[in-house]
Amino acid sequence: xxxxxxxxSSRGRRRSRLRRWVAALGALGLLxxxxxxxxxxxxxxxxxxxxxxxxxxxxxxxxxxGREIRESFTLAARAYPVEMxxxxxxxxxxxxxxxxxxxxxxxxxxxxQYHRGAANTVVAExxxxxxxxxxxxxxxxxxxPIYTLDNVVAGRIAGEALAQFAGRSWRGQSMAAAxxxxxxxxxxxxxxxxxxxxxxxAQRLPAVRVATLDTKGNPAQVGALLGKFLAGQPRGKLLxxxxxxxxxxxxKAAVETAGRAxxxxxxxxxxxxxxxGGMNDRKEIDPANRGSIVIGSVAFYLDRYGYDVLPxxxxxxxxxxxxxxxxxxxxxxxxxxxxxxxxxxDMN
Amino acid sequence: MKPRVIVAVGAALMVLxxxxxxxxxxxxxxxxxxxxxxxxxxxxxxxxxxxxxxxxAAAEIKDGKVIVMSYPLTDGVPLFGSRFTKTILTAVSxxxxxxFGENELTYMEDTWLSQSHVGTHLDGMGHIGRKDCxxxxxxxxxxxxxxxxxxxxxxxxxxxxxxxxxxxxxxxxQQANKFKGNSACKKPCLEKGTVITAADIQAGxxxxxxxxxxxDIVIIHTGWGxxxxxxxxxxxxxxxxxxxxxxDAATWLISQKVVAVGTDTWAVEVIPGENxxxxxxxxxxxxxxxxxxxxxxxRTDLMAAxxxxxxxxTFFFSMTVPKAVGLTGNFVAIEGIx
Numbered sequence: 299x300x301x302x303x304x305x306x307s308s309r310g311r312r313r314s315r316l317r318r319w320v321a322a323l324g325a326l327g328l329l330x331x332x333x334x335x336x337x338x339x340x341x342x343x344x345x346x347x348x349x350x351x352x353x354x355x356x357x358x359x360x361x362x363x364g365r366e367i368r369e370s371f372t373l374a375a376r377a378y379p380v381e382m383x384x385x386x387x388x389x390x391x392x393x394x395x396x397x398x399x400x401x402x403x404x405x406x407x408x409x410x411q412y413h414r415g416a417a418n419t420v421v422a423e424x425x426x427x428x429x430x431x432x433x434x435x436x437x438x439x440x441x442x443p444i445y446t447l448d449n450v451v452a453g454r455i456a457g458e459a460l461a462q463f464a465g466r467s468w469r470g471q472s473m474a475a476a477x478x479x480x481x482x483x484x485x486x487x488x489x490x491x492x493x494x495x496x497x498x499x500a501q502r503l504p505a506v507r508v509a510t511l512d513t514k515g516n517p518a519q520v521g522a523l524l525g526k527f528l529a530g531q532p533r534g535k536l537l538x539x540x541x542x543x544x545x546x547x548x549x550k551a552a553v554e555t556a557g558r559a560x561x562x563x564x565x566x567x568x569x570x571x572x573x574x575g576g577m578n579d580r581k582e583i584d585p586a587n588r589g590s591i592v593i594g595s596v597a598f599y600l601d602r603y604g605y606d607v608l609p610x611x612x613x614x615x616x617x618x619x620x621x622x623x624x625x626x627x628x629x630x631x632x633x634x635x636x637x638x639x640x641x642x643x644d645m646n
Numbered sequence: 647m648k649p650r651v652i653v654a655v656g657a658a659l660m661v662l663x664x665x666x667x668x669x670x671x672x673x674x675x676x677x678x679x680x681x682x683x684x685x686x687x688x689x690x691x692x693x694x695x696x697x698x699x700x701x702x703a704a705a706e707i708k709d710g711k712v713i714v715m716s717y718p719l720t721d722g723v724p725l726f727g728s729r730f731t732k733t734i735l736t737a738v739s740x741x742x743x744x745x746f747g748e749n750e751l752t753y754m755e756d757t758w759l760s761q762s763h764v765g766t767h768l769d770g771m772g773h774i775g776r777k778d779c780x781x782x783x784x785x786x787x788x789x790x791x792x793x794x795x796x797x798x799x800x801x802x803x804x805x806x807x808x809x810x811x812x813x814x815x816x817x818x819x820q821q822a823n824k825f826k827g828n829s830a831c832k833k834p835c836l837e838k839g840t841v842i843t844a845a846d847i848q849a850g851x852x853x854x855x856x857x858x859x860x861x862d863i864v865i866i867h868t869g870w871g872x873x874x875x876x877x878x879x880x881x882x883x884x885x886x887x888x889x890x891x892x893x894d895a896a897t898w899l900i901s902q903k904v905v906a907v908g909t910d911t912w913a914v915e916v917i918p919g920e921n922x923x924x925x926x927x928x929x930x931x932x933x934x935x936x937x938x939x940x941x942x943x944x945r946t947d948l949m950a951a952x953x954x955x956x957x958x959x960t961f962f963f964s965m966t967v968p969k970a971v972g973l974t975g976n977f978v979a980i981e982g983i984x
Contacts, residue, residue, distance in 0.1 A: 376920065577726070578728060602922055637925075640922075641922075641926075
């Protein structure tokens with residue numbers, strides 16, 4: 299015969315069961331949210347050591363500045379339990395190491411390094427010794443996952459766009475092509491853009507010869523270089539790939555001056571603010587300017603880096619595996635999609 | 647042509663005609679939710695302002711004190727690009743000999759050239775859509791003329807005589823030790839890009855022990871309006887971004903069934919937005935999807951100060967919206983009566 303349990307003991311068991319259920323439900327809730335215990339309240343300190351913050355200095359052979367990259371991190375961090383700490387590597391080896399040491403002293407939770415030079419190895423070693431995970435930006439660092447742009451892919455997109463345009467508009471006509479820009483900028487891997495353009499054009503338009511015109515970083519050279527090129531192509535259509543937006547605008551001005559605008563299609567790289575604007579800040583790539591000979595520019599999104607990199611950083615902080623190499627989603631931005639990719643907010 | 651062929655061609659044309667109309671309708675049903683007030687609703691959230699709501703709001707008037715909540719409407723205030731205002735005074739009758747009659751009556755009047763979304767202004771149902779789909783699944787392409795809209799104009803709005811609630815976000819951020827200001831503001835203001843969350847609004851309401859009611863109008867003080875007041879000196883900075891509500895706050899305010907949300911900023915929502923690939927998403931959420939009005943460039947500092955001085959954040963919201971037929975919005979005058 300079973301004896302009924304005392305009422306108090308029964309209540310105790312019920313309470314205990316209830317507590318277990320509540321704990322189990324809570325754990326399920328955390329699991330559903332993809333968070334570990336205590337994770338919901340955890341705030342992280344993430345350091346970003348920028349390549350350079352020097353005003354007006356552009357990076358990666360584009361029109362974007364270091365400041366734009368840093369601001370994108372600040373804006374993107376709003377959506378995460380993250381306090382951003384920003385350092386300026388000033389393109390200086392000693393400064394890059396000193397910044398890492400400062401971050402280690404501050405006990406940051408993760409370090410994002412954007413620097414070119416041997417200091418990267420030292421920085422990586424110091425961070426590893428301090429147990430701070432490292433994420434590399436644009437420049438590979440052994441042992442660290444990297445978020446980077448891909449110049450060859452971007453170049454191929456540009457070349458493909460020119461080839462498609464030629465196939466649509468100038469089928470059967472004689473054509474010449476050129477890649478123009480700072481082709482000496484090997485550090486910024488600009489020649490890889492030219493390689494991508496050339497590869498795509500060779501594949502799609504094998505009969506078209508592709509010239510390379512190196513401005514050596516001086517946009518004032520565009521007119522002279524293009525003048526010689528145009529003199530050699532008195533008739534026929536011209537497919538021109540500029541390696542950055544400022545060069546694309548200079549190319550456009552040069553072909554207009556030469557009276558060859560009707561024969562020309564230009565594709566650029568970057569999509570910086572020199573080539574796209576907003577409702578009231580009209581620029582070359584604009585929905586109201588669909589007839590432009592600048593048919594598009596391949597987006598590099600340096601001004602969105604924070605939005606692309608911080609999700610990776612969060613995964614690392616949560617102990618999740620991340621791919622060793624994540625690449626910018628380059629795409630061609632034209633008058634037809636510029637307001638989708640870069641919604642203007644100079645209106646309300 | 648044989649009759650059978652004529653019938654077949656006619657049937658095909660009818661299918662095409664009705665098919666295309668049905669296609670547009672179907673698209674808007676996918677893009678925009680239906681109004682809770684029925685398929686013919688063009689009014690939106692002011693449907694919530696019933697006589698009972700207005701009567702309850704009248705209880706907020708305790709001593710008759712009137713607080714100005716709109717900025718002066720004048721040339722030179724911050725505007726956007728092609729937007730402009732221009733006032734031109736006609737004063738010909740002041741010329742010698744131009745007076746009328748023995749009583750020498752003279753007169754003056756104005757020409758006021760302006761877009762409707764300038765100064766302290768209300769965004770109506772026709773202001774913001776997704777593609778050509780606007781509030782209550784309206785395929786707006788069918789309802790616009792060269793001059794105005796033939797649906798969703800301001801003439802369809804009901805009264806705004808309801809309770810207003812001021813939420814002092816400057817105080818909320820200061821008390822939470824997360825205040826980041828802008829040195830160009832003469833009084834404390836949240837920095838542009840500051841996201842105001844649902845929790846922030848709830849903290850602001852708790853500060854004055856307010857629970858939102860259906861039909862309320864929520865006015866958020868960010869301090870950013872201080873730059874508007876400095877016009878034209880700080881116009882560029884004022885327009886360059888703003889603190890404002892994010893999607894989380896908008897979702898919560900929608901759930902509270904408010905009638906309108908106003909701030910001392912030019913777009914109510916945080917700029918730059920939370921997602922750089924979304925454009926004015928809070929406008930879509932409030933106006934397009936829920937018929938909740940947005941009131942921009944509201945003067946909030948005086949009411950915020952009044953609330954701080956009296957520990958009361960509620961007031962009778964008095965706002966005049968012209969019955970402007972087919973307009974997407976209009977400048978308004980707002981007074982908070984206590």
